[in-house]
Amino acid sequence: MKNFIEEYKERYIDEGEVLLYEDGDHKIYWVGIEEESAFRCNVYLIVDGDEALIVDPGSRLYHEELKNRVDKIVGIEKIKGLILCHQDPDVASSMVDWIDINPDIQIITSARTNVLLPYYGRGDYNFYNVSENPTYTFQSGKVLKFIEAPFLHFPGAFTTLDIDAHILFSGDIFAAIDIDWNLVVNNFELHKNNMDLFHKDYMASHIAAKGYARKIENEEIDAILPQHGSIISKENVKNAIEYLQNLQCGLDIIYADLK
Numbered sequence: 001m002k003n004f005i006e007e008y009k010e011r012y013i014d015e016g017e018v019l020l021y022e023d024g025d026h027k028i029y030w031v032g033i034e035e036e037s038a039f040r041c042n043v044y045l046i047v048d049g050d051e052a053l054i055v056d057p058g059s060r061l062y063h064e065e066l067k068n069r070v071d072k073i074v075g076i077e078k079i080k081g082l083i084l085c086h087q088d089p090d091v092a093s094s095m096v097d098w099i100d101i102n103p104d105i106q107i108i109t110s111a112r113t114n115v116l117l118p119y120y121g122r123g124d125y126n127f128y129n130v131s132e133n134p135t136y137t138f139q140s141g142k143v144l145k146f147i148e149a150p151f152l153h154f155p156g157a158f159t160t161l162d163i164d165a166h167i168l169f170s171g172d173i174f175a176a177i178d179i180d181w182n183l184v185v186n187n188f189e190l191h192k193n194n195m196d197l198f199h200k201d202y203m204a205s206h207i208a209a210k211g212y213a214r215k216i217e218n219e220e221i222d223a224i225l226p227q228h229g230s231i232i233s234k235e236n237v238k239n240a241i242e243y244l245q246n247l248q249c250g251l252d253i254i255y256a257d258l259k
């Protein structure tokens with residue numbers, strides 16, 4: 001078993017496919033996207049033998065680029081599902097293109113997200129309901145656990161924990177806005193400012209953040225892979241959870257006088 005994430009802390013990487021974790025046939029990759037904006041989106045690929053899932057495949061703008069990268073790693077016919085942590089276009093709009101490639105693909109998401117996804121133009125898909133089935137088991141027996149994250153920022157948002165790899169795919173939670181993007185955080189104190197730029201505006205409230213932090217504080221987590229901004233490696237996981245526990249955001253700020 002090998003987690004390579006710590007090694008990327010000192011290296012600037014912003015393109016190509018990056019292997020983050022490997023344990024036999026179970027692998028996790030960062031697969032992009034190279035986007036010239038501070039809001040740039042991360043897409044991840046989980047490969048398990050002959051099965052692969054894309055985590056938050058993102059916008060239609062980058063679909064061709066992503067498809068080529070995924071094809072290089074596993075072949076697009078191996079993509080069995082898309083994990084969509086909520087319905088925002090930067091997370092989910094390319095789902096229609098993936099359904100065109102494989103009409104049997106599973107759309108792995110929450111019930112609340114599933115209500116909205118058909119508005120991208122395709123409602124005729126296989127829905128894997130994480131609200132009713134809080135785990136996903138690969139043929140190998142490896143398990144993903146879905147952890148609901150209400151109002152961070154969408155009411156039906158959820159995160160995905162790879163139980164064996166100890167890797168948390170956190171969606172917009174722990175996201176950061178950053179011009180000087182680096183694959184892995186190397187200075188968490190500075191990174192907190194970048195997280196503030198996202199969390200204070202997008203996340204609902206202190207209670208929402210603290211409630212979710214309570215759900216994950218006893219999980220074994222070796223890395224946090226957010227949908228925006230740098231990956232958080234093991235040495236900063238505790239700091240990141242503490243950040244969430246202390247966060248004042250959203251309604252706490254907008255309606256501060258009502259407290």
Ligand SMILES: [Fe+2]
Pocket residue numbers: 086088153172
């Ligand atoms: Fe979002």
Ligand SMILES: [Fe+2]
Pocket residue numbers: 088090091171172227228
């Ligand atoms: Fe996002």
